[in-house]
Amino acid sequence: MTRLMMIIFxxxxxxxxxxxxxxxxxxxxxxxQPILIAAALGFVAAIPVSWIVARQIVG
Numbered sequence: 470m471t472r473l474m475m476i477i478f479x480x481x482x483x484x485x486x487x488x489x490x491x492x493x494x495x496x497x498x499x500x501x502q503p504i505l506i507a508a509a510l511g512f513v514a515a516i517p518v519s520w521i522v523a524r525q526i527v528g
Contacts, residue, residue, distance in 0.1 A: 470527050478519035485518070486511030 489511035493503050 470523055473526060474519050474523040477522050478515055481519045481522070482512050482515035485515045489514075 486508045489507040490504055493507040498504070498507075
């Protein structure tokens, strides 16, 4: 399940980081610090998402 989670994580982290960056830009936060924070939040949020999705696929 770990390998499947890592594959899903690579796709989910990219998608969530992009979505969070777009949300930050739409809210008018156009400096580097909010964009980096949004990317980091998307990266961290992808960990439980990929684990849950992998668990549902396997079991």
